[in-house]
Amino acid sequence: MFIRSLPSAVALAILSLSAHAADSTQHGFVEDSHLSVTARNFYINQDNRDGTANPSKQEEWGQGFIFNFTSGYTAGTVGFGVDAIGLYGVRLDSGKGTAYNSGSVGKGGIVFPSDSDGRAVGDFGSLGLTGKVKISKTELKLGTLQPKLPVVQSNDGRLLPQTFEGGQITSNEIDNLTLVGGKLEHAKGRNSSNNDSLTIAGSNGNPVTARANQRSNEFYYAGGDYKITKDLVAQYYYGELEDFYKQHFLGLTHNWALPVGSLKTDLRYFNSDSDGKNATQEGRIAGYRASGYQNKNGEVDNRTWSAKFTYLLQGHSLTAGYQRVNGTSDFPFLNQGDGSSSYLITDVQIGKFQRAGERTWLAGYGYDFAAIGVPGLTTSVLYLKGDNIAAAGFDRREWERDFSLGYVIPTGTLKGLGLTWRNASLRSDAASQRNQDENRLIASYTYNFF
Secondary structure (H helix, E strand, O other), X not given: OHHHHHHHHHHHHHHHHHHHHOOHXXXXXXXXXXXXXXXXXXXXXXXXXXXXXXXXXXXXXXXXXXXXXXXXXXXXXXXXXXXXXEEEEEEEEOOOOXXXXXXXXXXXXXXOOEXXXXXXXXEEEEEEEEEEEEEOOEEEEEEEEOOEEOOEEOOOOOXXXXXXXXXXXXXXXXXXXXXXXXXXXXXXXXXXXOEEXXXXXXXXXXXXXXXXXXXXXXXXXXXXXXXXXXXXXXXXXXXXXXXXXXXXXXXXXXXXXXXXXXXXXXXXXXXXXXXXXXXXXXXXXXXXXOOOOOOOOOOOEEEEEEEEEEEEEOOEEEEEEEEEEEOOOOOXXXXXXXXXXXXXXXXXXXXXXXXXXXXXXXXXXXXXXHHHOOOOEEEEEEEEEEEEEOOOOOOEEEEEEEEEEEEEOOOOOOOOOEEEEEEEEEEXXXXXXXXXXXXEEEEEEEEEOO
């Protein structure tokens, strides 16, 4: 059905543009419209080493297509527009033994959804539409959203991106201040074509087992970014997943031009507490639980702060950071159990280093070869070490090393074609966490129709 509907949607969008073009009053709707398709070839290999929890190996390869249509706005005091995103993925290689899922209904592998026998499907896709209204410098969107905010992060770490359903209003009426507010009701996983209700780790288990799979259709968020100076930005955001948690975020970023090079400072603080059913013993027994080593049977109780500093000189970048997770629960964030992102400096290729009590140091180095006349070629390495993870008997530790090498063709016929290799190793003695080695190979290209 998706294969039939996507060309139809694109055709309708083009016909709409043609119709509006005939009316000069709709000039902005046409002039500001864009249509593009991104072709993404994605291969991943996960080797799960020491430990017994399934799986021991996961390996999948696919070709994805991401169609993006963004309209301008109709003329007048109140402008109207429409956006659309079409997602389609084709399996190139993935056997039952390497497209592991837990056997739970609705749970897929690391790239593709799974059939009832555990095998990866041959293809999958979806179409998302977003209506939008603009008055002055204030914009309202209803439909498919991909928010990138401190309290909610859309994940794009696989073949196709994660999307959400809901509404969001963004205002830039006051100079140097951006205000954002919204409500989300559903999420569509990066390996799914279905919209599901929202939840967190600790409650995102087997859908057949109700007590391990409690969800909510109400995530509210609001906040803003204030540009104090051209180099200093302050942030405050609030997020609340009904019956699970409420979260406050404070952030500060600063860019400092030094006599030699520059220094970027990134400070973050989250304060998260229980909400609704998670705040009661009866609710937690019913399954409204958070993950972590807790004294209160799964109640959200977390305060996480971090500081990261990056020094840049010509093509070089040196990064150092520290993060501390305080409280009896892990750091809470929207997590459907099928791939998610959090706004932590430690959210890296494999791990997130967000466990209760965890202290993490990180150090990294990156280089942009454009500095020596090779534009488009970049590389980076990052090392993280966490300890003091709260657990029965003793504090546990983990570390991860990430390496990335990428090249984007800067000129010629294939200008914009990107090639990336990402390699990571995670070693951990945290409960239920196996050691992992992982490789990802990604080729991507975006073609703009108009």
